[in-house]
Amino acid sequence: xxxxxxxxxxxxxxxxxxxxxxxxxxxxxxxxxxxxxxxxxxxxxxxxxxxxxxxxxxxxxxxxxxxxxxxxxxxxxxxxxxxxxxxxxxxxxxxxxxxxxxxxxxxxxxxxxxxxxxxxxxxxxxxxxxxxxxxxxxxxxxxxxxxxxxxxxxxxxxxxxxxxxxxxxxxxxxxxxxxxxxxxxxxxxxxxxxxxxxxxxxxxxxxxxxxxxxxxxxxxxxxxxxxxxxxxxxxxxxxxxxxxxxxxxxxxxxxxxxxxxxxxxxxxxxxxxxxxxxxxxxxxxxxxxxxxxxxxxxxxxxxxxxxxxxxxxxxxxxxxxxxxxxxxxxxxxxxxxxxxxxxxxxxxxxxxxxxxxxxxxxxxxxxxxxxxxxxxxxxxxxxxxxxxxxxxxxxxxxxxxxxxxxxxxxxxxxxxxxxxxxxxxxxxxxxxxxxxxxxxxxxxxxxxxxxxxxxxxxxxxxxxxxxxxxx
Amino acid sequence: xxxxxxxxxxxxxxxxxxxxxxxxxxxxxxxxxxxxxxxxxxxxxxxxxxxxxxxxxxxxxxxxxxxxxxxxxxxxxxxxxxxxxxxxxxxxxxxxxxxxxxxxxxxxxxxxxxxxxxxxxxxxxxxxxxxxxxxxxxxxxxxxxxxxxxxxxxxxxxxxxxxxxxxxxxxxxxxxxxxxxxxxxxxxxxxxxxxxxxxxxxxxxxxxxxxxxxxxxxx
Numbered sequence: 001x002x003x004x005x006x007x008x009x010x011x012x013x014x015x016x017x018x019x020x021x022x023x024x025x026x027x028x029x030x031x032x033x034x035x036x037x038x039x040x041x042x043x044x045x046x047x048x049x050x051x052x053x054x055x056x057x058x059x060x061x062x063x064x065x066x067x068x069x070x071x072x073x074x075x076x077x078x079x080x081x082x083x084x085x086x087x088x089x090x091x092x093x094x095x096x097x098x099x100x101x102x103x104x105x106x107x108x109x110x111x112x113x114x115x116x117x118x119x120x121x122x123x124x125x126x127x128x129x130x131x132x133x134x135x136x137x138x139x140x141x142x143x144x145x146x147x148x149x150x151x152x153x154x155x156x157x158x159x160x161x162x163x164x165x166x167x168x169x170x171x172x173x174x175x176x177x178x179x180x181x182x183x184x185x186x187x188x189x190x191x192x193x194x195x196x197x198x199x200x201x202x203x204x205x206x207x208x209x210x211x212x213x214x215x216x217x218x219x220x221x222x223x224x225x226x227x228x229x230x231x232x233x234x235x236x237x238x239x240x241x242x243x244x245x246x247x248x249x250x251x252x253x254x255x256x257x258x259x260x261x262x263x264x265x266x267x268x269x270x271x272x273x274x275x276x277x278x279x280x281x282x283x284x285x286x287x288x289x290x291x292x293x294x295x296x297x298x299x300x301x302x303x304x305x306x307x308x309x310x311x312x313x314x315x316x317x318x319x320x321x322x323x324x325x326x327x328x329x330x331x332x333x334x335x336x337x338x339x340x341x342x343x344x345x346x347x348x349x350x351x352x353x354x355x356x357x358x359x360x361x362x363x364x365x366x367x368x369x370x371x372x373x374x375x376x377x378x379x380x381x382x383x384x385x386x387x388x389x390x391x392x393x394x395x396x397x398x399x400x401x402x403x404x405x406x407x408x409x410x411x412x413x414x415x416x417x418x419x420x421x422x423x424x425x426x427x428x429x430x431x432x433x434x435x436x437x438x439x440x441x442x443x444x445x446x447x448x449x450x451x452x453x454x455x456x457x458x459x460x461x462x463x464x465x466x467x468x469x470x471x
Numbered sequence: 472x473x474x475x476x477x478x479x480x481x482x483x484x485x486x487x488x489x490x491x492x493x494x495x496x497x498x499x500x501x502x503x504x505x506x507x508x509x510x511x512x513x514x515x516x517x518x519x520x521x522x523x524x525x526x527x528x529x530x531x532x533x534x535x536x537x538x539x540x541x542x543x544x545x546x547x548x549x550x551x552x553x554x555x556x557x558x559x560x561x562x563x564x565x566x567x568x569x570x571x572x573x574x575x576x577x578x579x580x581x582x583x584x585x586x587x588x589x590x591x592x593x594x595x596x597x598x599x600x601x602x603x604x605x606x607x608x609x610x611x612x613x614x615x616x617x618x619x620x621x622x623x624x625x626x627x628x629x630x631x632x633x634x635x636x637x638x639x640x641x642x643x644x645x646x647x648x649x650x651x652x653x654x655x656x657x658x659x660x661x662x663x664x665x666x667x668x669x670x671x672x673x674x675x676x677x678x679x680x681x682x683x684x685x686x687x688x689x690x
Contacts, residue, residue, distance in 0.1 A: 001583055006583060006584075009583060009584075013681070013683075016499040017499060017681065020498050021497075021500055021501065022495060023493075023497075023498050024495055027498055027501055027682075030503060031510070031513075033506075034503070034509070035506075038510055038563065039513075041563070043556065045559040046555020046556050046558070050551065051555055054613055056612055057533070057537065057611045057613055057616035059616065064617050065617075066617035066620060067617075067618060068607075068618045068621065068622060069562075069603055071562070071565045071566075071569075071603065072622070092628045093633075096625045096626075096628040097630070108593045110576075110589065111582060111586035114579075118690060119582060119690035120689070131577075233541065
């Protein structure tokens with residue numbers, strides 16, 4: 001760039017300044033409004049959307065699907081699509097290093113590469129169309145990356161191909177054509193063609209990219225949505241979650257209050273002497289992290305199996321942490337427990353409990369510790385509504401709508417079921433095997449079965465019978 | 472009385488000169504697109520302030536990072552607000568900085584005499600993304616842990632020196648307490664220091680050359 005052009009640019013700028021505004025107050029005023037607006041948006045987001053809770057990092061849980069921060073998603077998608085290309089797709093560093101490096105390099109050196117002194121849009125068609133295509137592709141790749149995962153291999157292959165066409169090949173073709181056009185434009189074409197053709201190609205290609213993305217999104221709309229993992233965030237929620245987990249995994253051996261010192265009724269561990277885990281000996285001397293290790297690794301020599309995912313168990317880091325919180329806040333007298341809400345809302349006179357509101361929490365806390373797959377339970381599983389009504393060796397008699405002699409109602413009220421062939425032997429013992437249900441839980445189960453086991457709160461509400469007023 | 476105080480200060484600080492040179496500058500007629508730079512600066516300051524408040528309770532260790540953030544969200548008065556602003560501010564900052572860069576590209580404001588301003592600006596964009604990358608790990612939750620595992624793996628795919636980069640980022644072959652510690656250090660000391668220095672130069676260049684005008688057919 002020679003001095004003459006520089007002088008012209010500077011003079012032109014002077015002229016703009018003379019008919020311009022003042023930094024203070026004109027520009028500052030607008031700046032302040034925008035900054036204030038941004039602040040307001042952030043406060044609203046923090047208040048009404050908040051930060052999505054997420055379980056604690058668990059290096060043992062390799063099944064977790066990694067997802068980067070949203071502004072890296074396009075790169076993530078690009079890498080995934082690139083990896084599908086035969087031969088060069090296997091040379092990872094081309095996509096992870098070379099192409100991003102090239103992009104950043106071009107961006108950095110832009111003022112040195114673009115030597116033309118012109119600034120108006122009509123004289124920068126190559127720069128604008130090129131950048132426009134790249135930006136559009138970044139946006140569309142981000143959209144594609146945030147779609148749910150296809151349910152099966154065939155759909156995955158189809159979707160990946162479509163995405164590769166829309167997000168990789170069309171933009172690559174547009175960019176190549178633009179570069180070729182730029183390189184050879186000078187002599188071959190007339191002035192008007194030189195201007196309109198690149199714009200036409202970019203717009204047409206962009207429309208194709210957008211159409212592809214819309215089509216891919218429409219296909220993805222029918223994919224199953226990923227399951228939302230519920231994360232307990234408040235202390236109360238964590239303690240309750242911990243208690244539910246304790247009820248499922250620990251109660252069999254340690255009892256529902258942790259006081260068991262000789263294990264009873266557990267196959268293989270019958271008569272095993274253990275330290276009561278609700279004792280101060282345990283709670284005062286074992287730190288949270290030691291307790292974590294005990295639960296995660298177990299005490300294989302003493303018969304306690306590992307529960308942590310790292311050692312082949314079922315529990316994640318956060319889940320074990322919640323169990324420890326439950327133990328601390330329930331048995332450790334140095335901890336003052338917050339108010340824990342009732343297991344289920346209390347029932348009014350004449351109200352019929354429903355599975356989803358009342359029965360599920362009771363079953364979860366008192367029954368599924370044993371009544372789930374892999375335990376000795378006469379094949380009677382209780383993890384879902386259907387299972388409770390339809391599984392088990394005595395499925396015809398366990399739960400009979402309106403029948404007070406349903407097996408389930410008998411055993412929870414302290415009457416074991418005798419074997420019809422050998423009248424001296426118990427076929428089903430009282431349930432739960434140790435301890436007994438609280439009167440309100442018992443009442444809920446009786447009312448539920450006597451009124452035909454409604455599943456949803458709506459069904460239950462229809463069965464509501466207003467109590468007859470006492471005359 | 473106020474006049475006297477002002478004059479005394481002006482004599483020593485040169486307040487009038489500052490006013491003339493910094494604030495009472497002529498500028499080309501601008502529009503709302505011109506506010507994105509100052510909006511980025513505002514977000515940087517806001518992230519700095521909320522970040523400083525967060526360090527009061529945050530503990531950069533795998534055993535306590537997650538719980539300390541839980542405590543900020545549930546136990547500290549207005550902790551949820553500070554964390555929420557910091558969380559969303561990070562995303563918004565990336566968006567604003569990126570659109571700011573696009574605006575400069577579209578109006579060709581990177582051309583003479585503002586080439587260096589652009590160069591510094593690219594540095595600022597990369598540093599902002601670096602802040603996002605290092606900050607993402609700090610909550611030490613599942614998302615953070617696995618995203619960083621993959622992110623550092625990608626950085627490790629550089630030919631020849633990839634192994635070294637991977638170990639330098641992670642502080643060992645795997646993600647560990649060391650990784651968290653150095654991401655924390657990078658997030659609160661190193662990258663902000665770079666950002667602040669680059670912002671200083673960026674602002675100096677803007678004041679020196681003035682804001683560019685929107686191009687017309689003449690340009």
